[in-house]
Amino acid sequence: MEPIVSIRNLSISYPGDGARSAVKHINLDILPGQAVGLVGESGCGKTTLALALMGMLPPGCDHRGKIIIAGQKVDFYQRPGQASARDHCAMIFQNPQTSLNPVISVGTQISRIILRYSRLKKSAIPDRLAELLVLVGLSDHCRKLYPHELSGGMQQRVLLAMALAREASILIADEPTAALDAGTRLQILNLLKQLQEQQKLSLLLISHDLSAIARVCQQVAIVYQGRVVEQAPQKLIYTQPRHPYSAGLLAAIPKIHPQRPRKLQTLLGEANHSSGQTGCDFASRCPRREAYCEQQLPPLNATLEKSQQFACFNPRPLSAVRK
Amino acid sequence: MPMYLRKTLHSLSLLLGVTFISFLLMVYFGPDRSYAIAGKNPDTAQLEEIRQQLGYDQAFLSRYFTHIKDLASLNLGQSESNGKPVSQLLAETIPVSLLVLLPGFLVGNLLALLLAMVAAWYRHSWPDRLLTNLSLAGVSISFLIIIILLSTWLCTPQGLNLFPSRGWRVDSLASWFTYATVPSLALIIVTVFFNLRFYRALLLDEMQQDYIRTARAYGAGPFSIMFKEALPNTLIPFLTRLLFSLPAILVSGSLLLESYFGIPGVGKVSFDAIFNADQPVLNAIVSLSAILVIVIAWLADFIYPYLDPRINLQAESP
Amino acid sequence: MTASLKPAKPSSRFKLPTLGTLIFIGFIGILLALAAYPLPEWQTISPDRFAGISLEHPLGTNALGQDIASRAETASWHSLRIGLIVALCAGFLGVSLGLLSGWYAGRWPDTIILWLTGVMEAIPFYLFVAALAYALRQFSWSMELAMVITFWTTMARLIRAEVIRLKQRDFILSARAIGLSPSRTLTAHILPNALPVLLVQLSMIFIAAIKAEVILSFLGLGNNSSISWGQMISESTHEVISGHYMNFFSASILLFMLIYSISLITDSLQTRSDPRQGVA
Helix, strand or coil: CCCCCEEEEEEEEEECCCCCCCCEEEEEECCCCCCEEEEECCCCCCCHHHHHHHHECCCCCEEEEEEEEEECCCCCCCCCCCCCCHEEEEEEEHHHHHHCCCCCCHHHHHHHHHHHHHHCCCCHHHHHHHHHHHHHHHHHHHHCHHHHCCCCHHHHHHHHHEEEEEHCCCCECCCCCCCCCHHHHHHHHHHHHHHHHHHHCCEEEECEEEHHHHHHHHHHEECCCCCCECCCCCHHHHHHCCCHHHHHHCCCCCCCCCCCCCCCCCCCCCCCCCCCCCCCCHHHHHCCCCHHHHHHCCCCCEEECCCCCECCCCCCCCCCCCC | CCCHHHHHHHHHHHHHHHHHHHHHHHCCCCCCHHHHHHCCCCCCCHHHHHHHHHHCCHCCCCHHHHHHHHCCCCCCCCCCCCEEEHHHHHHHHHHHHHHHHHCCCCCCCCHHHHHHHHHHHCCCCHHHHHHHHHHHHHCCCHHHHHHHHHHHHCCCCCCCCCCCCCCCCCCCCCHHHHHHHHHHHHHHHHHHHHHHHHHHHHHHHHHHHHHHHHHHHHCCHHHHHHHHHHHHHHHHHHHHHHHHHHHHHHHHHHHHHHHHHCCCCCHHHHHHHCCCCCCHHHHHHHHHHHHHHHHHHHHHHHHHHHHHCCCCCCCECC | CCHHHCCCCCCCCCCCCCCCHHHHHHHHHHHHHHHHHHCCCCCCCCCCCCCCCCCCCCCCCCCCCCCCCCCHHHHCCCCCHHHHHHHHHHHHHHHHHHEEEEEHHHHHHHHHHHHHHHHHHHCHHHHHHHHHHHHHCCCCCHHHHHHHHHHHHHHHHHHHHHHHHHCCCCHHHHHHHCCCCHHHHHHHHHHCCHHHHHHHHHHHHHHHHHHHHHHHCCCCCCCCCCHHHHHHHHHHHHHHHHHHHHHHHHHHHHHHHHHHHHHHHHHHHHHHHHHCCCCC
């Protein structure tokens, strides 16, 4: 199958940041109808990648490489309102509270997008609005409410309805659950998964939360400091992570096992943001570091069956099944 | 206490304050009018009688209450320079001032808003820099200088000599254009310079909000982002500035414009009253314009919930 | 998700003098040059009416044969003096009342000060000055006094907001926790942090006072014991019609230089304390 989104060798750096790049040589494919998860800690370049996909990079960024969406090359500095490759994408954001216009009713905000993207007549818009509200699990009276009258979960549902109103085939969700409490988080993730399957959307779910990704995505890419360090189907990542960083992330997820209390593991140290280093970005924090790790950058290698790729000279052995 | 009640009480207390100050300045420590009324060489008995008529012999508080009562019933006395009732004088001059000032004031504010939108849209690139630097230089030029330059250019034989340099004989739209164009132009220029940077800052603040990013991600164009998304969020500060500068423009702005162009509006009347120490006129204008400011502010509080659904006047205030 | 935040441009420590400081230095330079130049007294009337530019009269003379350069110089010092006095006095009043009302926010001193601010802001400034000037007609500082009484309000509001904002910060809470007195906390800890706001507002008052003085003395409401830019411009309105521009240009250009340079300096100050507000 042809990928609907393909990111090729993409590097982006912000002005004034010197040689440090927010995104480094990223290659990533999303197949039609596939849910891909992008995992990494804050500041690793996840949002930059999402903004690049939407053609909304802040002005003055330095970029190399390209993104192709449905055969069309993305212009990173898309002028607002212009038709382009990003019309295939809808995006939902981290803070639903601030991402909605506070002085406009949610019904109007959704209707504006219906009007802009569907070929419906004006009179048909209220019906379509009602349909979308049902799809995202909101009751019909919500259309008259203003964002501040809704809970965080309901606000995120409104944003999802806006995404559906856009009639895009690709949905980019940037930390959609980070600002929500635990119960609501599960509801929104389930809704996301349900909508993705039902509407046959391609989904890029960006999160720092591996468990959220596990719930929704088939394919997972793990990003460290702007670089993809490991990429594999969801099952493989969870059962046999090869990159020490992926393993560290997994070990940091709390698990409740009353019989076998486990000490929660943390990654040591802080991300090293100094520019000009030549070796592996993770070397300074890596438990499996060797001398050469700091000299040379490990390339993204494929395993024999090619489904799992990782960038490490000294990966965890295959037998090291997660305890 | 619900918010609207609290706001109303606050406005009432402000009303007491401004009337008290106008009373102190204009009436209690103001000019003693008995000599003026009594004419030349009055004897003490005559003076005493006039002072009693004017209520000068009464206690401080009761004089203050008389002052409030007079203001409330618009019983403002007679002008000392021409003997006309002050309320009639105001009724004649306020429409003139509105005709001179209101169009320029509104056009200037709208123009400032539009230019601010351009600046905010092109923030940090050349249209923004040009506009913000121009308006900074513009506010540094005194209103006076703008009026003189403009009238010398448009109203004198040295310049284009298109308009009369003074006067006001307006009975039709054409005559309005003859007499009000130059004052209005001056007012527009000043209003644009004065407001552009403020409106730009308002809009720029909104442009950095997340909901604008959402609108951009969902394909909104420049027009839609500015007018449909950002503008509704700036309406409250915009309207507040508009409403609160209105009395200042009507009174202080007209003082300069009308005395320069010889237009018989409120400004000219207050200018003359200042120089003739015409206490009843001055008292009426100061008190009424201060009351107007407070009433406008009070009314604005009741408009705000319609502009921003987050404001709730029924809510209990802390 | 800090990636979407654009880092501020690194500012270098050493900068060329900005346009604002250059114009200000130019303004002071002109004043000092005029002070050093042997000029007649500004009041001196001579038969030499509407004289052109000469060594004796570097900017010519006016309708009464008075030396324009000398009048412009005196008027400039006059304006500077008024601006400074009003800014310092109104600033002091505004800062003190703002500190008081911010510290006691929500309690009676705050209520009274806010009420007073509301009352003062409702009264139209020029009429207030005129009325006060009349009520205090034997007192030669009535204009300055009226400006001080009306110009403190914005400063008080801004300082109050700063105090309320800073009061909740950890370092203030800890200063209070170790038993520092309110007055010491306010002056030693809160005021220094409110300094950018304070300085910007001080120069705003300075500008407002100078502009107001020009308009008041143009209208004839100013102090008649000295010459001011407003009076020079007032004289010039009759002269420009007959083609004599020196009075008008010398007064208005000096006025513009002073106001524009202070505005530019203030603006860069404001941009530094709040980068989103200023000119790019």
